[in-house]
Amino acid sequence: MSTPADDGPYGFGERIEQVVAHHARLRPHAVAVQQGERKITYGELTERAETVAAALSRLRVEPGRHIAVRIPRSPELVTALLGVLRAGASYVAIDPQWPQARVEETLRGTDTALCVIDAPGARTVPAGAEVRTVTLASLLELGRTAPVPEPLYDGTATASVFYTSGSTGKPKGVLSPHRGTIRTLVNCPAIPLGRDSVFHQAAPLPWDGLSLELWAPLLNGGRCVLMDRAATALDAQGLEVAIRQGVNSLWLTSSLFSVLAEERIELFGAVRLLLVGGERVSVSNARRVLTEFPALHMVNGYGPVESTIFATTHVIRPADVDEGSTEIPIGTPVPRTTVALLGADGRPVADGDMGEIAVAGDGVALGYAGAPEETARRFFTRGGVRFYRTGDLAVRDAEGLLRYRGRTDHQFKIRGVRIEAGEVEAVLENHPEVTACCVVPLETAPGRVQLAAAYTTVHQQPLDEAGLTEHAAHSLLDAMVPTRLAHAVQLPLNANGKADRKAVEALLRRSAGPAGAATQQPTRDSPVLDDIRALLGAAHLAEDDDLVMAGANSLDVIRLAARVGARLGARLTASDVYRLRTARAITAHCAQAAPGEQLPAP
Structure with a gap:
């Protein structure tokens, strides 16, 4: 069992809104959130959040209730999330593009008090869902004349509800506490953050990646740069834009990291802090990036959403990526976290033996929303300490580092999901x-x-x-x-x-091939078609075949945009590829597109 020694009080408070307010008092005019040319200072952000909190209080939203927020990635989203926390409630961030059936399941599972949307006419809750909908604008108007509620100080309360896949056939709502986010992102030795940190927020809104990318800078007086509202996913072109806006800190799933390392390695030259994880990290790609940019602080982060962001971290060393290395450790626990390796009998295994990872400490979720049986199945208490059984297997090596060894069940990850x-x-x-x-x-x-x-x-x-x-x-x-x-x-x-x-x-x-793949032969080849065929492993594809119907996923699209854009010297985004869909249309687009720009030297 391993536990970092850190039982003292949280220096700036143990609730997210407390710590953000602390930095607002110190530097009210510093930029907190940026999207494109729009910038909001810490003073403006906390003032608007208090107005939202006042409105929610007037609407009789009690502390501890769950508030759904269905607003696209924007400064308004950040205002709403922080306002919900200031009111003592917890937020359920819902992607506006989610299938309505999943939205309804989410609202029902969390017993949501309200759903906040950005404007009249925006996608709202499904018909039949018994949840009141309010606009952010109406809350800001109502809160102008309402008293701000008294602040709360209990960091063990739920801050957010993140939905993850459930083995029962329904998604599970994980109740994530305030302390879990703060213990990972404030004064965590492996993750150096400060007021000069500029973190990019691009993860899907319902993920705990949102917490990492949003609160990492805001809990440290830094700046959060939001990905463009219209972007479907972070791609090489989007990352270029972010770097030009000053981004120096990133979180990437292992899969996306590999795509960018293989297709656009120069992008990492402007990055000083790179957090990767969600799946096994490619040793060869980590080696390539760290060889090219040895000053980069690169961290392998491990942790299911039930442990809030990360349970363990490992700063990747040159020895971890030597030619003979086959894996990168998942490391040691983050502060205020205990990790035990358990055998089939539920007892700790001997050093060097494989066991199931069980996590305890300030980051452990409070359970699953509306699912007491599933909560009882995955969480247990031993010696007065509450643990979560992850289902992940690991061994502890001679250095005391944890090394991942697989799963005990049929859970897995695709593209970090x-x-x-x-x-x-x-x-x-x-x-x-x-x-x-x-x-x-x-x-x-x-x-x-x-x-x-x-x-x-x-x-x-x-x-x-x-x-x-x-x-x-x-x-x-x-x-x-x-x-x-x-x-x-x-x-x-x-x-x-x-x-x-x-x-x-x-x-x-x-089986014959990817779902929906066409079978006709092309009349002539093109460089773009060659790239698509090689990427999808589908030699039969023709110029006018739909690459998405042929099985291309989001990472394929990101890789293709980077590769073809570089090959043809044109600006090509993942959104362009999703819109164009065929080799012929992509080639025609690149012939007329603006040339790709070179990043300035780091």
Whole structure:
């Protein structure tokens, strides 16, 4: 068991809004949030947040209630989130682009008191959901004449509710405490942050990555630069823009880090703090980046959302990325955190033995919203200390560093998104013609993992793949929708009568190809088409085939935009690729696009 010694009081307070207010008092005119040319100072941000809090108090929102916030990435979103916290409530950040079915499930699961939207006419709660909707503008107007509620000081209370994939077929709302965010981002030795930190916020809004990227600078007097409101995902072009705005600190999923390291390594020259994680970090790509930029402070962060952002961190050393190295440690616990490795009997294992990671301390979630049985299954108390069983396996090496060794169940990650196979399977099996299915991650090319599903039907005939994909997209996030489908008359079973996942994986590998791939041959090749074929491992694709229907995921699109833009010397974004969809259209666009710009030397 490992525990950093740090039991003293939190220096600037143990609630998020307290610490932000502390920096607002010190430097009220410093820029807190920026998006494009828009800038909001600490003084302006905290004043608006107090106005929102006053309005929520007048609307009888009591401390401890959950408030949904369905506002696009913007300074208004930050105002609303901080205002909810100042009112003593907790926020549930909802992506405006989420499927309505998932929004309804989220609101129902958290017993939401209100839903805040940015303007009249914005996407609101689904019809039939018993949640009152208010605009941010109306709260700012109402709060002008209302008294500001008394501040709260208990950092063990819930700050935010993050939804993650659930094995029962429904997403789980994780109740994340204030202290969890602060213990990771304020005075954490592995993550040096200060008033000169300029952090980019680009993670999806419902993720705990939002907490990391937003509160990391604001809890330290720094500046948060929000990704453009219209952008679909962070890509090389978007990162260039952010760097020109002064961004020097980043969080990247391991998958996205690999794409940028392989396609646009020069982008890391302007970065001084790089946090990576969410999946295994590529040793070879970390080696390439640190060899090119040895002054870069690069940290491997590990932790499920139930441990609030990170449970452990490891500053990546030259020895970790030597030619003979095969893995990067996940390191040691962050402050005020305990990590134990447990055997099948629930007892700590001997040093050097593999065990399940259990996390305790100030970052451990308070449970799952509206799910006491699931909370009781995953959380336990021993010796008066509350732990969360992660399902992750690890060993502790001779240096005392934890090294990841896999999972105890069928949970995995695709593009940094945590996925429970059972949730995807439940949605697919809800299709009236599907009788059973089995979902597995499938590596179809080196470093390229797709979500794949084998399924059976009532009539023993395959379904239209576009229709089945559309059915899944109605309830699931983009990364949770399978991009490779295979029909089977019967799923292969193991000796226990359950789906044999290894045999299902073999079946999927034998399947014809990515969902929706075309079969006609091209009349002539082009450099863009060659890149798409190589990326997707689909030699049959033609100039006018839809690359998204051929199985391209968001990371493929980001990689393609970077690669083709560099090859043709044109400005090409991931949003452009999603809009254009074919090799022919992308080539035509690049022929007329503005030339790509060179970054200034670091």
